[in-house]
Amino acid sequence: MAAYTDKTFKALAIDAYIAVAYREWGAADNPNVALCVHGLSRNGNDFDDLAAALAPDWRVLAIDMPGRGRSDWLDDKSRYGYAVYDSVAAHFLAHANVDRVAWIGTSMGGIIGMRLAAKAGAPIKALVLNDIGPFIPASGRRDNQANFGKDPRFATEAEAIAYIRETRSAFGPFSDKDWQKFGRDSLRQLDDGQWTLHYDPGLASNAPIVDTDNWELWPRITAPTLTIWGTDSKLLLADTVDRMAKTGPKSAVYAVPGVGHCPGLTQPDQIDAIKNFIGAHR
Amino acid sequence: MAPRSRSFQSLGPEGFHKIHYWEWGPADSERTVICVHGLTRNGRDFDDLAAVLAGRGWRVVAPDIVGRGRSDWLLGERGYDFPTYISDMSQLIARLGGKDVYWVGTSMGGIISQFIAAGRNAPIKRLVLNDIGPFLDQAGLARIKGYVGGDPSYASFDEAKAAVDKVTGKFGPMDADERRRFVEVSLRTRANGAITMNYDPKLAWSFKANEPVDVDLWFLWPAIQCPVLVLRGAESDLLSAATAARMRTEGPKAEEYVLAGVGHAPALMSQGEIDRITTFLEG
Numbered sequence: 001m002a003a004y005t006d007k008t009f010k011a012l013a014i015d016a017y018i019a020v021a022y023r024e025w026g027a028a029d030n031p032n033v034a035l036c037v038h039g040l041s042r043n044g045n046d047f048d049d050l051a052a053a054l055a056p057d058w059r060v061l062a063i064d065m066p067g068r069g070r071s072d073w074l075d076d077k078s079r080y081g082y083a084v085y086d087s088v089a090a091h092f093l094a095h096a097n098v099d100r101v102a103w104i105g106t107s108m109g110g111i112i113g114m115r116l117a118a119k120a121g122a123p124i125k126a127l128v129l130n131d132i133g134p135f136i137p138a139s140g141r142r143d144n145q146a147n148f149g150k151d152p153r154f155a156t157e158a159e160a161i162a163y164i165r166e167t168r169s170a171f172g173p174f175s176d177k178d179w180q181k182f183g184r185d186s187l188r189q190l191d192d193g194q195w196t197l198h199y200d201p202g203l204a205s206n207a208p209i210v211d212t213d214n215w216e217l218w219p220r221i222t223a224p225t226l227t228i229w230g231t232d233s234k235l236l237l238a239d240t241v242d243r244m245a246k247t248g249p250k251s252a253v254y255a256v257p258g259v260g261h262c263p264g265l266t267q268p269d270q271i272d273a274i275k276n277f278i279g280a281h282r
Numbered sequence: 283m284a285p286r287s288r289s290f291q292s293l294g295p296e297g298f299h300k301i302h303y304w305e306w307g308p309a310d311s312e313r314t315v316i317c318v319h320g321l322t323r324n325g326r327d328f329d330d331l332a333a334v335l336a337g338r339g340w341r342v343v344a345p346d347i348v349g350r351g352r353s354d355w356l357l358g359e360r361g362y363d364f365p366t367y368i369s370d371m372s373q374l375i376a377r378l379g380g381k382d383v384y385w386v387g388t389s390m391g392g393i394i395s396q397f398i399a400a401g402r403n404a405p406i407k408r409l410v411l412n413d414i415g416p417f418l419d420q421a422g423l424a425r426i427k428g429y430v431g432g433d434p435s436y437a438s439f440d441e442a443k444a445a446v447d448k449v450t451g452k453f454g455p456m457d458a459d460e461r462r463r464f465v466e467v468s469l470r471t472r473a474n475g476a477i478t479m480n481y482d483p484k485l486a487w488s489f490k491a492n493e494p495v496d497v498d499l500w501f502l503w504p505a506i507q508c509p510v511l512v513l514r515g516a517e518s519d520l521l522s523a524a525t526a527a528r529m530r531t532e533g534p535k536a537e538e539y540v541l542a543g544v545g546h547a548p549a550l551m552s553q554g555e556i557d558r559i560t561t562f563l564e565g
């Protein structure tokens with residue numbers, strides 16, 4: 001695997017500054033920069049395979065959003081939400097230190113990407129949405145968040161990885177080796193030796209889960225857009241993909257058959273689809 | 283030594299807007315100081331201080347706050363407020379590497395920095411407040427209300443200079459050449475050739491909408507953890523001797539440097555001011 005460096009920067013989260021972690025790949029002076037932003041309960045390590053493949057041509061920065069991975073947790077859990085995520089992501093865009101970036105967002109990371117790309121003057125030159133779009137049915141969100149925030153404990157890493165594999169089976173397609181990595185990246189070890197999930201259990205809220213309708217954002221997005229679609233996804237439905245392809249930025253679509261939410265971005269064909277798309281819009 | 287003209291897109295109340303900044307000295311320096319100007323001023327006010335600090339190995343970054351200098355203007359007036367400025371400056375810190383920085387803030391720039399420095403885990407190592415503190419006297423704000431946001435047009439530089447001199451006469455100390463440069467950076471030329479002020483007159487909305495009152499920001503002071511130096515013009519109508527005295531004894535217990543014969547605000551062009559700031563920042 002290519003070389004990377006784990007780094008941090010400070011960002012303002014309403015009235016406190018937090019350390020935000022990210023993993024950087026590729027030449028530091030490469031003006032072609034891709035930012036990768038993960039899904040709700042995930043972290044930047046999900047992009048390791050993609051970033052390694054892009055690194056010869058791109059400087060790739062994969063963030064851990066607040067409350068995930070190596071980034072600080074928020075003291076006030078009620079502040080986890082898009083107001084803080086938009087602001088942290090804007091700091092991340094500034095930190096990239098180039099005029100415009102390619103944005104690769106999985107699920108929640110794609111929602112943040114849509115929200116920012118829809119704003120005037122957004123420094124985003126290409127947008128990749130991994131299994132996410134302007135409409136998400138409540139049923140899919142409920143399904144995706146079934147185990148979110150449960151804060152489980154496991155005696156061994158193997159037991160914990162088995163739990164991840166069972167509860168996140170819609171990801172993929174993954175080899176056994178991919179599942180081992182995906183599982184390890186989902187975990188942290190506590191001081192008492194037990195294993196638990198990497199993220200702040202305070203991320204989960206009691207807010208009712210309803211349909212998410214962000215179609216108002218779609219016509220305002222002018223950056224060229226590629227949608228990676230797991231055809232079995234319960235969050236990104238076929239008619240949503242169809243409308244994404246026909247309206248607004250008229251997204252290109254790369255379908256991954258037999259996968260749900262989300263394509264894992266470890267398979268060569270998925271990686272090539274992203275590489276070719278952002279390569280055409282650098 | 284010449285500064286580099288740089289900019290980035292900052293997220294604000296109307297989408298992203300361009301924040302322009304002047305960068306001096308080695309970009310890879312271990313020490314970065316951000317210098318932020320007053321209400322109607324811009325980053326060029328720090329040319330003299332920046333040249334000295336850059337010569338000593340500092341990276342000096344002097345932004346134009348939104349609506350000033352070469353930064354974008356907002357479409358509406360209400361975005362010109364401290365939440366926008368604080369967010370923009372936090373994004374600027376991320377732009378510059380996201381590590382802790384040193385700070386020099388004149389007037390409004392010092393208010394922004396007190397908010398930032400009072401935040402938990404604040405990214406400011408040492409803070410210079412130029413003729414500003416946690417309490418702003420009504421008298422100074424009333425004087426500013428009297429001239430800000432007028433959107434004048436002048437036919438000649440001399441005419442414009444007379445107008446600027448009239449409302450900034452207490453800035454100093456400056457010799458004739460320094461005052462000429464101070465006025466030059468205050469102005470821009472319209473497409474029709476007329477000379478006007480180098481800022482968006484809309485930013486004065488809060489002065490126009492409100493009667494001036496004392497502004498009490500003492501709640502910020504105990505939360506500021508970093509060392510502070512306060513420069514005070516002895517004739518300042520915005521920062522009183524009593525406020526400065528309390529700044530010396532409470533919270534971060536600021537050091538104080540008083541400039542005789544100067545009002546609001548010290549221009550940071552004299553050797554005495556520049557030496558004092560340099561010593562403090564490098565202390």
